[in-house]
Structures are given as C-alpha cells and as structure tokens.
Amino acid sequence: MTIPPALPLALLLGLLHTSLYVLIRGNAGGRLPLTYVAASLGAWAGAALGNRMGLDLLAIGDFPLIPASIVAWVGIAIVSILATLGPQARGT
Numbered sequence: 001m002t003i004p005p006a007l008p009l010a011l012l013l014g015l016l017h018t019s020l021y022v023l024i025r026g027n028a029g030g031r032l033p034l035t036y037v038a039a040s041l042g043a044w045a046g047a048a049l050g051n052r053m054g055l056d057l058l059a060i061g062d063f064p065l066i067p068a069s070i071v072a073w074v075g076i077a078i079v080s081i082l083a084t085l086g087p088q089a090r091g092t
Helices: 006-025 032-053 065-085
Strands: none
Touching: 006 032, 006 065, 032 065
C-alpha cells in the first residue's frame, strides 16, 4: 500500500503553520489540537484547489505549497475567530 504524498505533506505543513501561529501569538489557548486539525485540513484542501487551478509556482512534486499555506492560514483564522466569538472561560 502506498500513501499519496498529499496527506503527509499536508500534515507537516499544518504542523509548521500551527507552530508559527503559536510562536506569533504566544499560546493557542487550549485549542491547539483543533488549530492543528484545521491547518492540516486547510493545507490538504488548498493543495487540491491549487492542483485544480494549476497554481504550482512553488511545489513539492504535485503538492503546491503556496495555495496550501494560504488555505491553512484560513483554517487557523476560522478557529481563532470562532474561539473569540464563543463563550469565554472564567478566571478564578
């Protein structure tokens, strides 16, 4: 059984962008796993969209990095916005 390169590369790119997000922000506020899943799924979807649209300026094989990175950050932004709009934890 062979694994297509899109899934492992999407997981690695999701990890990279989640790490950058935590480095910039300082913490993920208890939603780190959700942020990682959103970034990985976004990278996978962005790679599929990039392949469909023919956007392969910077690619590893058939995995376009630019569209995958953009959509990964969109996934991170969605998680961050929803966490801001959702109920806040009370400090004791």
